[in-house]
Each structure stands twice: as structure tokens, then as C-alpha cells.
Amino acid sequence: MAQILLVEPDRLLAETYSQALTGAGHKVMIAPGAQAAISAADTARPDLVILELQLVEHSGIEFLYEFRSYPEWQDIPVLIHSGVPAGEFTDSWQIMGQELGVDVYLYKPRTSLSQLISTVRDQLSVPA
């Protein structure tokens, strides 16, 4: 069972994704924003982070910079699951890939729950 930190500002979507991931055998912590996500990771170290880039107050990218600044969290896989197409984040996406250790970008409107679950499974099986 893996501990997943789900950073998702929309409450309905967060609950739906959380139920699906819980059904797949994972334990899920929901954080609606960047600060809540940092607090949640402090409370229980996640095995994987699922991150929406459009957050309130701080963007997902700002969260990533802060998250990766802590040495103990640098090897935790982060999966972007965003309503913004990767193409609109071309520069940021390259920065994320290279500097922030993010390999997977899922475009939320085109990603089913089963695709999300299988991607999470794949990410968790990759050795750090």
C-alpha cells in the first residue's frame, strides 16, 4: 500500500480521485493547495505526489520548487495531472522535467481513472 499525496483544488474531483486510488489499495492524503500539501507531506512522507498545476495562491510549479528544496523529498516521484495541456507549459515543462524530476504529465480532461491508477502503479514500480 502506497501513501499518495493528491494536490487537487477541486473538492469533488479530489474526492473522486481519492476514492478510486483508495479502491486500488492506496492510502490518499488530499491537499487543496501548496501550503496544505507541504504540511501533509510533513505529517506523513508520501510515496508519490499527484499534482494539479493550477492552484490558489501558489502555482503547482512554485509548490514543486519548494517541495524539491527539501533533501528528504527529492526522490519522491511527482506526477502532473493537470487541466492545462502540456503544450501550454512548454518552457515550464522542460524545466520541470530537467530540474524538478518530473517524468509524467497527464492531461486531466483526457485521462480516465483507470489510466491514472495504472500510471500511479507504473510510477511506484520505478526504482528511485
Add this chain to the structure above:
Amino acid sequence: MAREEAGGTPILSQRLLLSVAEELKLPLLQIARQAEQGQMAGKTDLAAIRATADSALKLLDNYVLGVRLALEPEQMAIESVSVSSVLYDTGQQLDALAKSYGVELELSIAGRYGPVLAHRQGLQAALVSLGAALIEALPAQAAAGTGSQLRLHLATHRSRYGIVAGLYADTKQVSNEALQRGRELQSHSRQPLMNLTHTSGAGIFVADTILKAMKLDLRASRHHRLYGLGTVLQPNHQLQLV
């Protein structure tokens, strides 16, 4: 005064419609994923709701893409694209909707054609929008006695103008004249393509908008004995020589 595009629609209105479309994507996403979650919990009757919500979400998403490509053509990355692979992915995206409407999808990608030059995401979005509109239209046509087997073919073939990618059915309601008339009636009539679909045909016009932004045409086309709509793509000769 608001600036105007070639089509006559003020850019300000386009931007407002864009933000409305973006806003509507969230509730549709919520419905689609909640229905999927219900399906996973054994409520199989939610499959049609999920397929419909996902289809509406794709339509909005494709509309947004079409307008963005039209407003910011410099953002368009033309690349070498395999038509067969785009049609295959289109079939995957339309599969759930087709099942919920009792339409069988058939891929006709047997011909070995080289790559074409296109904006892959745009081409696929156009074909998905077109396909969704035709899937929704086919049962009504069958009920009117114009066809018994609900089957939509995703096909490619070579023509003297280039490589054609399109969607075809055993229906004769599609013609360039009907399409032209539909374009003129679009936004003035609730049913601009009334001999083809009982709906507003938005998917067809979204496909038309995306293809236009890519400097391509949506036109009536034949594939063997079938009738449909498609676009002509230009082969990438450079890659074919390699």
C-alpha cells in the same frame, strides 16, 4: 471597438466564449469521473453517462483548441504525422461513445501511405469531433430508414490531391453543397445540417474550424462505396525519401 477576425467574430467574444468553454469543462469532468468511479464500483448503467460527459468534454476541449489555433497560428507546430496512427487513436477516443450509441467502429487503414505534414493534436481533435457528431447522427438516420447497420468507418486512402483521412458511413446525406449550406446557416439555425444530423452539428463545425486554422478543408468524400467527410493531407516527401 472590438477587433474583428476574418470570420467577423469579435476577438473579445471569442475570448469570452473560450473562458466559458474552459469553465464548463470542470463540471463535465466531474460528471465523467464520478460516473467512471460508479462503474468501477459495479454500476455498469453509468457507462452511457460517462461516455456522453467525456464526449461533451472532448467537444469543448477541441473547440478551445480550434479557437486557439485560429487566434495564435504561430503556436502551431507542424510535424510529420502517420495518418493510420491518428485514425487508430481517434477510434480509441470514440470507442465508448460509439458503444453507447450502438455504432460499430471500423478502421480501414490497410494502405501503406507515408507520413503527412500536419499539426497532430489538431488533426486528431478534428477527427474526434467529426466522429462524435456522426456517431450521434447515425441512429437517427437509421430510424428514418436510411440505413440498417450502424457502422462508422475511420479510413484513409490516396487521392490525386493527397492522402485523405475521413469518417464514412453508408449514408448519402453528405455533400459539399450541404456542408456549404450548413456553414452559411451555422449560428443562425438550430439545425444547420438538417439532412445529416438532428443536432446543431457542433462537432462538424468544430472540426471545420480546426481544419481551417490548419489551412486544411473539410469536404465531402467517398471511400469505396461509403459516403463521409474528410480532409486532404499533403505527404511529407522529405521523410519518404529517407
